[in-house]
Amino acid sequence: MVAPVSAEVTHAHPEAIAGAIAVAVAAALAARPDPPAARDFLDHVLQMTPPGQVHAGIWAARGLAHVPFAKIAVHELGNGRYTSAADTVPYALWAAARNLNDYEQAIWITASTGGDVDTTCAIVGGVVAAHVGADGIPGHWLSAREPLPAWARAETNM
Numbered sequence: 001m002v003a004p005v006s007a008e009v010t011h012a013h014p015e016a017i018a019g020a021i022a023v024a025v026a027a028a029l030a031a032r033p034d035p036p037a038a039r040d041f042l043d044h045v046l047q048m049t050p051p052g053q054v055h056a057g058i059w060a061a062r063g064l065a066h067v068p069f070a071k072i073a074v075h076e077l078g079n080g081r082y083t084s085a086a087d088t089v090p091y092a093l094w095a096a097a098r099n100l101n102d103y104e105q106a107i108w109i110t111a112s113t114g115g116d117v118d119t120t121c122a123i124v125g126g127v128v129a130a131h132v133g134a135d136g137i138p139g140h141w142l143s144a145r146e147p148l149p150a151w152a153r154a155e156t157n158m
Helices: 003-008 014-030 037-046 051-063 070-075 083-098 103-112 119-131 139-144 151-154
Strands: none
Touching: 003 103, 014 037, 014 083, 014 119, 037 051, 037 083, 070 083, 070 139, 070 151, 083 103, 083 119, 103 119
């Protein structure tokens, strides 16, 4: 698996590496044409996430998969306020799993709870975009972003 190798360059802590693995597994699941429902989605992520705090947080997120309120999830899981993978990844994966078909809603729900918003939204955005593709991102958001460098435009056709 490439996730641990890519994470250890900037995030050498074992929990950060576990978080990178969890996010990579979530993105791979989301990229499937018919990904599992939220609870099963998080079950699959748990199977590949090493034991530790991130794993325990995802287990808690799995137990909250039926809860529709982000503030309850944040109360139980954290929202990145403590800038650790254990405080960021479980909530981000809860938000992604619950909103996998709606990029805009996933981002707004994630951002509305505060904390480490740029990190949680980046995780959620990456996972959900793996499922909905560029067509699932609001057009006015795409047109308002900074232009991609030429090398990225050539690779992504965006």
